[in-house]
Amino acid sequence: MPGDTPGAPESYARTFEGDGMATVELRFSAQPEHVRTARLVAAAVARRAGVDEAVLDEVRLAVGEACSRAVGLHRSHGITEPVSVALTEEEKVFSIEVGDSVPGPGGDPADSGARNGSGTTGASGGGLDRPDPETDGAGEDEMGLAVISGLVDDMEVRSGAGGGVIRMSWPAAGAALQA
Amino acid sequence: MDLSLSTRNVSGPGGDRTVVEVGGEIDVYTAPKLREQLVELVNDGSYHLVVDMEGVDFLDSTGLGVLVGGLKRVRAHEGSLRLVCNQERILKIFRITGLTKVFPIHTTVDEAVAATD
Numbered sequence: 557m558p559g560d561t562p563g564a565p566e567s568y569a570r571t572f573e574g575d576g577m578a579t580v581e582l583r584f585s586a587q588p589e590h591v592r593t594a595r596l597v598a599a600a601v602a603r604r605a606g607v608d609e610a611v612l613d614e615v616r617l618a619v620g621e622a623c624s625r626a627v628g629l630h631r632s633h634g635i636t637e638p639v640s641v642a643l644t645e646e647e648k649v650f651s652i653e654v655g656d657s658v659p660g661p662g663g664d665p666a667d668s669g670a671r672n673g674s675g676t677t678g679a680s681g682g683g684l685d686r687p688d689p690e691t692d693g694a695g696e697d698e699m700g701l702a703v704i705s706g707l708v709d710d711m712e713v714r715s716g717a718g719g720g721v722i723r724m725s726w727p728a729a730g731a732a733l734q735a
Numbered sequence: 736m737d738l739s740l741s742t743r744n745v746s747g748p749g750g751d752r753t754v755v756e757v758g759g760e761i762d763v764y765t766a767p768k769l770r771e772q773l774v775e776l777v778n779d780g781s782y783h784l785v786v787d788m789e790g791v792d793f794l795d796s797t798g799l800g801v802l803v804g805g806l807k808r809v810r811a812h813e814g815s816l817r818l819v820c821n822q823e824r825i826l827k828i829f830r831i832t833g834l835t836k837v838f839p840i841h842t843t844v845d846e847a848v849a850a851t852d
Contacts, residue, residue, distance in 0.1 A: 582777040588764035595762075595793075615826050620795050624763035699832065706831030 570622070578642035578653075585638050593624045594641050598652060605645040606729030614707045615726060621656035621700040622722040627733035628697060629658045629720070651725035662716030670678070738765035739790070740772050744781075745844075749851035753781040754844055758790030763840030769798065773774075773805035782814025785847040793827050799832060806838065818846040 580601050584590040598619040599612050606613060621640070626639040640655040705711055708724045715721075740756035746753055753776055761769060776784060784805065788794070806816045817839045820826055829835045841847035 558819060576848060588762075591763050592760065616793070617795060617828070620793075624795060627763060644757060646812055703796045703799075703828065 577644075580643040582641040582643070583638040584641075586635065588624070588627055590639075591620055591627060594623045594639075595620045598641065598643055599645040599674050601645070602650050602652075602726070602728075605650040607650050607726050610730075611726055615650075616628040616709075618704050618707050619652050619654065621704050622652070622724070625697055625700045625722070626654055626720075629656045633658050645728065648728060649725050650728035651723060653721050653723045655719055655721045657719040659717050660720050662713040663734045736807040740769065742772070742776065745785075745848050747841060747848040747851070750783065751781075752783045752785050752848045754785045754787055754848070756787045756790065758792075760793040760826065761791060761801070762795045763794060763797045766795075766797040766801045770804060772802045773801065773804055777805075777808045777812065777814075782809050783807055783810040784814070784816045784842060785841075785845075786816065786818050787844050788818055788825060789822070789835055791820075791822070791825055796828075796832070799828065799834060802838065803834070818843055819844050819847050 579596065582594060582597055584594060595616045599616045602612055602615045603609070623639060623641065629635075630637070630639060637657040640653075642653045642655070644651045644653070691723050701713070704722065704724065708726070710725045712723045713720065714723070738761060739756075741756045743754050745754055745758075746752070755772065755776070759765070775785070786802065786805070794795070799821065800824040802818070808814075809816050818829075819841050820829075826830055826835075826840070826845065829838065829840065839847075839850065
């Protein structure tokens with residue numbers, strides 16, 4: 557979006573490393589209420605890209621999990637930048653990248669859990685501004701990732717200095733068939 | 736966005752059961768409301784809960800976390816938390832997370848209320 561946020565594109569460009577331009581890009585402030593919007597948009601674009609109807613529920617759930625996780629990370633780290641979602645329609649593949657702005661130490665997916673470790677060890681551990689001050693299942697972050705990896709065959713977690721990205725993809729028939 | 740909750744008490748062979756009827760979407764935004772409801776019930780002494788998920792359109796891991804938390808709370812009082820669900824899309828989430836082994840899942844509220852094991 558031209559003129560949207562001057563200065564932001566540097567980290568934004570670092571977040572998405574795909575070679576093509578996304579079909580639809582979405583950025584939303586890290587608030588839980590916007591995750592539903594991301595789910596709706598992702599499902600609509602996936603349907604348009606020719607992703608099988610039977611799989612759309614999985615797309616919706618997986619993108620919701622990835623966005624919820626990103627929102628949680630941003631909030632627990634006090635990051636005000638938006639969460640970004642790139643939906644890309646390629647010839648036979650539909651892919652979604654959900655990017656957060658929490659710097660990770662390296663590319664090891666295991667780090668993503670460790671870096672969310674502040675406050676999940678005890679329900680009374682403080683953190684007044686946490687979205688989920690009373691964490692019932694310690695490690696909801698891991699549970700979200702577990703759901704994604706259970707749902708999506710093709711899934712990758714990257715973590716770098718500019719933030720983390722969860723990339724997921726599904727087979728798609730291509731929008732041409734629906735034209 | 737929209738989560739509906741209603742509770743009612745039902746007598747079963749094993750004693751009183753509180754049925755929590757949930758409708759709409761349980762996600763990172765709405766799950767705290769469900770948690771509040773479950774916490775309130777347990778604080779008020781309802782330790783045997785039946786959560787009717789038949790009206791649920793969407794459930795994510797945040798919702799699962801709240802249900803697990805509810806189970807933990809009622810178990811601290813020798814209670815129970817049973818689910819009612821027939822929707823394949825919802826059941827799938829319990830399956831891939833292994834939670835079908837943790838929650839008794841029933842096909843009807845009557846069946847859940849009648850269960851005593």
